[in-house]
Amino acid sequence: MNANQEKPIIYLSARKVQGGAELARQLTFFGFECQAFSKQSALLAAMYTRAPFAVLLGEAGLEDCTAEQILPLIGKLSRGPLLYLTSSLSVVQQIHLMKIGVSDFVYFPLDIQKLIDRLDVLLEQSMSIPYRVLIVDDSDAMGKVSANILIKAGMEVQVLKNPLDVFFPLERFSPDIVLMDVYMPQCSGDEIAKVIRQYTQFDSVPIVFLSTETNRIKQLMARSMGGDDFWVKNMPEEELIASVNMTCARYRSLRRWMSCDSLTTLLNHTHIIDFLERSVARSKKEALSLSFAMIDIDHFKKINDNYGHSIGDQVIKSLARLLRQSINGEGAAGRYGGEEFAVVFTETSLVRAAQKVDDWRKRFSELIQSSNDIQFQVTFSAGVATLKNNMDAAQLIDAADSVLYQAKHAGRNQVGLHQA
Structure with a gap:
């Protein structure tokens, strides 16, 4: 929010x-x-x-x-x-x-x-988030026709004329679906689809070919290059809208199961690390600030021992909910493992990231957890680091982890800052 x-x-x-x-x-x-x-x-x-x-x-x-x-x-x-x-x-x-x-x-x-x-x-x-559609078509007229239909249906649409420029909107616009023309002068749709499929971060983005081609064998050959479906251009408006809606809904659901931790619905370990690596690359390329936090629930083993694992899961979910509602689109939060969480703060300085984490720490410590008739409170410790010259993602994680370790040994329920 x-x-x-x-x-x-x-x-x-x-x-x-x-x-x-x-x-x-x-x-x-x-x-x-x-x-x-x-x-x-x-x-x-x-x-x-x-x-x-x-x-x-x-x-x-x-x-x-x-x-x-x-x-x-x-x-x-x-x-x-x-x-x-x-x-x-x-x-x-x-x-x-x-x-x-x-x-x-x-x-x-x-x-x-x-x-x-x-x-x-x-x-x-x-809170229905509009589907994002990327249309790749060298014809201005055809691209605009499809775009206008989908925009009127409440979707967000970008039209790209040159397929060779597709990676910028894939990264920044993060489309739910790509509608790709097959025959374009720069390269064919199946060729650029095959290139896109070389990048694992775009595996879950469906690529649908739009063409006047009706030869079934040629359609299947195009799909074998990396497309997920083949639709004929100039289909009725309601059919286009319904097809995009159904495809986007299905793949959004699949992406959620693939990328999110089942208990917390935050990004799972693999995908939060992937997000961090991509954020590091972008920050270096564009000279942007990037900060990273490791968060660990204090005395979590005692919570499981005293109240049971179901209550431990409840505590994990309560912290995950706080992170999910507080990140405000300024990065991403994920479950690193067990009771440990990772937060990526894009375009955020060390001091600003630390202030946010400390605010979360105070709010989390005030939450009332309950087990039957027993009420108790829980705290967390955190370490925050910022991207320095020549750092890679692994080194940024190590830097945040080292000050998290120091915060634990300094008494817990505090935020450590990496100053090196």
Whole structure:
């Protein structure tokens, strides 16, 4: 979430919710804004002013109306999810409440971490990121026709006339799909596709050939050079839009499973290192600042020993969520391994990166973790280094790791800076 964007707001609507104040506090740590209401008039006035991302409604209702009385009114003013906080419900009761607007049920005793996990999923579903389409076609007219169709459908499109220049938009625009003309004067589409496939970072980007070629054998030969499909040019608009949507959705899902850690949904070890290596190369080429942080949860073995591995996973997920929501598109965060995380700060100085990490450290230390009826807090230590002349990615990792080691031995819950 960018700093200029409004935080998603959640309205907590209830006469009284056990742990409601703590819930509101925890939600703010994870990038949500939370407002509590106990009266119908105040809730409805707020909803008229600003529609919430989600509403949490307690089964006891509000001071001046029951939950069933307020549900239809909330449904008219908000299209977001409505979560019903309850102690227990029969299947018949759940079906009835779903018919009048409830989308999810949250049960007492309230597990705040699970609730935030659910809100994360709902937020991700609501934030549909437009598909990015790169069209490579030497014909201005044909490229613009396809581009206009896809732009009207809500997609982001770049048109490239010279296929030999394809690597710059591949790296900077990061397309979800490449629509490639087959017959171009500089080189054929299948030839440039074969070159693109030499670079592993573009393996998961589908290349679809667009051509008037109808010979099936020639189509298959082109696909064998590195393309994923072959579509005939001048197909109906709705067919083009549907084909791009389906292909992008499928490959986005595949890329997520390929590149992300299954527990945290951050980049996995391989892909965070790959991102760092590419960022180092770009920073050297363009003389840009680059900083890197290693973060390690303090006394993690004790957490597993005292509370169990499922609680340890919960702690890892809570830190991952904080990193994911705080990186703000200024780099990338990944799970380096176990309870250790790596963060790449593009175009960021050492001091600025260290300030960000220290802010995360303070926020993380204030989060309340829970295991059954036991509540506890966790801290992390970190090391931050910046790219120096002649450094490669491995040396940058070693530099951050060395000051992380020093921070651990200096008492933990602190951020070390590599000053060499």
